[in-house]
Every structure is written in C-alpha cells, then in structure tokens.
Amino acid sequence: MQWVNRDRDEEADDSSCTFCALPKRGDDRGTNVVARSEHVYVLLNNMPYNPGHLMVIPYDHGGKFHVLDEATVVDCIRTAQTAIAALNDALSPGGYNVGFNVGNAGGASIADHLHMHVIPRWESDTSFLPLTANTAVVEEAVAETYDRVSAALLDRELARPHPERDSVLLAGE
Ligand SMILES: [Zn+2]
Numbered sequence: 001m002q003w004v005n006r007d008r009d010e011e012a013d014d015s016s017c018t019f020c021a022l023p024k025r026g027d028d029r030g031t032n033v034v035a036r037s038e039h040v041y042v043l044l045n046n047m048p049y050n051p052g053h054l055m056v057i058p059y060d061h062g063g064k065f066h067v068l069d070e071a072t073v074v075d076c077i078r079t080a081q082t083a084i085a086a087l088n089d090a091l092s093p094g095g096y097n098v099g100f101n102v103g104n105a106g107g108a109s110i111a112d113h114l115h116m117h118v119i120p121r122w123e124s125d126t127s128f129l130p131l132t133a134n135t136a137v138v139e140e141a142v143a144e145t146y147d148r149v150s151a152a153l154l155d156r157e158l159a160r161p162h163p164e165r166d167s168v169l170l171a172g173e
Contacts, residue, residue, distance in 0.1 A: 014061035017115040023059060029166035032142060035083070036162060038172040039075040042083055043115075044142055044149065051145055052091045052120040056080050061109055063112040065102045074121050081117050082159070082170060086152035090145075093120035115151075 014020045022031045023041050034054065035042040045053040056079050058072050068076075084096060097119040101107040108115075153159050153168040162169040 017058050017061055017089055017110070017113050019110055019115060020059075020061050026165065028162070029146065032146060033167050035079070035153050035159075035168040035170055036165070037075050037079045039072040040079050041160075041167075042079060044143055044146055045117075048092075048142065048145075049119050050121065050125055052087050052093065052149065054083055054118050054149070056083065056113060056116040056118065061113050063103065063114055064113060065100055065106070067113065073103075076160075079170060080116060080118055082153065082156050083149075084155060086149055087118070087120055089155065090148040090152035091120055094123050095121040097121060 022043060023033055023036070025031050028034070028036075032044040032046055033041055034044050039060075040056050043055045043057055045055060058076065061070070062068075070135070080098060084098075087093060087096075087152050099116065100114060100116050100152050101109075102111075102114070104111045120152075150168055154161065156170070159168050160172045
C-alpha cells in the first residue's frame with residue numbers, strides 16, 4: 001500500500017516537463033501549439049488517435065485535477081468549446097471524446113501536468129481502442145491538420161493571429 005499511495009506528483013519537477021516547455025520555445029508551428037488563451041494553450045497531439053486530436057493544457061504545472069483554480073477551469077472548458085467549433089468546420093467529425101486522464105493509473109501520458117483531450121470521432125473510425133495507447137489511426141499529416149485547424153480557429157469570434165507567434169490568439173493571454 002505504501003507504493004500505491006506514494007505521491008507521484010513529487011517525482012517530477014516542471015523543469016523537465018514537456019507541457020511546460022513547449023509553449024516557452026516560441027516556435028508554435030514547429031511544436032504544434034495551435035492556439036493560446038490566457039490560462040491554457042492548445043496543442044495538436046503529434047501521435048493522434050484521430051486527425052484533429054488536440055489537447056487543452058494549462059500553462060501552470062500540476063497534475064491534480066481537484067485543485068485547479070476557477071479561472072483555469074473556465075478557460076479550459078471555453079477553449080475546448082472554441083476548439084470543437086473550429087474542428088466542426090475544419091474536419092466535420094460525427095462526434096468527440098472530451099476529457100482528462102488523471103494520474104498514471106488513470107492513463108495520463110504526462111501525469112504531473114494536467115491536459116484535456118479533445119478527440120474527433122467518426123462513425124467509421126475504430127470504435128474502441130484505449131485512448132492513451134498511442135495507437136495512431138492517422139490519415140492526415142499533423143502539419144496539414146495544423147493549417148486547417150488554425151484557419152478554422154481564426155474564424156471564431158475574438159480569435160486573431162498571435163502578434164508574435166504562428167498560433168492563434170484566443171481571448172486574453
Ligand atoms: Zn508541466
């Protein structure tokens with residue numbers, strides 16, 4: 001039980017965290033950062049379960065869902081709504097899986113930095129696969145997806161090209 005109960009959040013620090021590092025690099029296209037908001041950013045998954053598979057990720061490091069502050073929760077959900085509206089236009093999926101895998105046992109690939117998956121689904125796609133298995137069912141290059149999702153995001157109200165980056169600036173930041 002000691003092993004089961006150990007605090008995994010203590011094992012990693014944010015200096016080696018991919019989700020902390022990517023938005024700081026400044027190469028949003030090269031790192032697949034497709035949009036930025038005030039508290040969260042949007043990252044295209046480079047090993048997508050389906051085309052358009054993206055993640056909404058708080059800038060702040062942390063793996064505990066139950067302590068997320070209200071401003072981040074609201075921005076996360078609102079940004080997911082904006083992303084889904086854009087994906088509807090860009091890719092016309094038939095549905096979505098939206099949600100968090102929390103903790104290692106919950107299947108999170110990077111357990112110490114929360115991230116919300118938005119996965120477009122089609123009636124014809126593989127109907128059941130573990131969503132975290134990186135079993136890529138990839139029919140569209142991620143770079144092409146980046147262009148299509150960017151263009152659709154720019155059609156959203158309040159969205160505009162980021163003044164200093166390749167990504168789309170959503171409200172705030
Ligand atoms: Zn982090």
